Amino acid sequence: MLVLENIISDRGSKYAVSGGPCGSEEEAKSFIKELCRKKKFAKATHNSWALLTAEASIKSDDGEAGAGMVILRMLEREELRDHVVVVTRWFGGKHLGGDRFRHVQDAVRIFLDHLRES
Template sequence: MSDRYLMTAGSGSTELEVRKSRFIGHVARATTEEEARAVIARISKEHWNASHNCYAWSLGEYPRLQRSGDDGEPSGTAGVPMLEVLRQRDLTDTVLIVTRYFGGTKLGAGGLIRAYSSAATAVIEHVGIAERRQLARFAIIASFEDAGRLENALRAAGDEPDEVAYSEYVAFTMTIDPARQPEFFAWVAEQTSGRATIEHHEAVFAEVRFDPCLATTGLYEE
């Protein structure tokens, strides 16, 4: 199982015109083939009078389930170029549809490939890309004596607890990058003079903003 996935950040659409033909790109999330087909059916119903509603999707982990369709365009000129856009960006759980309203001028195979690729690229760039990354979730168990100082130190360091629970002790639920754990645990020990303990380790997935140039930044709320 991979600890990192890229996918569309959401749903949306964009439009471009090529020699009087309208190409409307749509993108949405889907985690199953049934969900992907439902998205395609919905868009096709909305654009029932379009010349073509071509599609491509990429789902799941490696090896990914990938499909494409030309919906009447010459074979290989629409769905395959759209699927290549998904592959180049390593996107999964993403479905693309490009709706074409024919403008009266034939584009030729090369022109169609460029138009469908451009429409797919435009809508992905418009909506953005999210990263789903595996993180470590655990609880810091501290005495009431240490809890106030530890909570202030956590917040000052930018490590906001997911939850703070009070019983005979104080439990801070935290979610961090697994690579930070050794350093973070040592820091907690230093803050509490070794009195705090760590419990309930588990791996969770959370979405983070993805910038292809700057890598990743802060967490989205689930």
């Protein structure tokens, strides 16, 4: 499990991105459960995620409407299969409008860059 914390901050909202090998929706949910064992992530406002496998495209917005689709589209573009990516947001009290999608994209990009460098 790779966890990159405090990667983006905007108007009080803070973002992290996590991910790891994963082959099914059940494994993805198990990954989220493991991530949320850290109290900080359990208290997050949103843990949006996506997973691309040979059989299915799976996503969850976790209340951040559209975020799962943004993550999924980026995984499809990169052809990254069998790897769950989770973007976590702690809401800072101010609505970000469309900027929240840019932050989700940036978070996934940071994660993908980190994978390439490893």
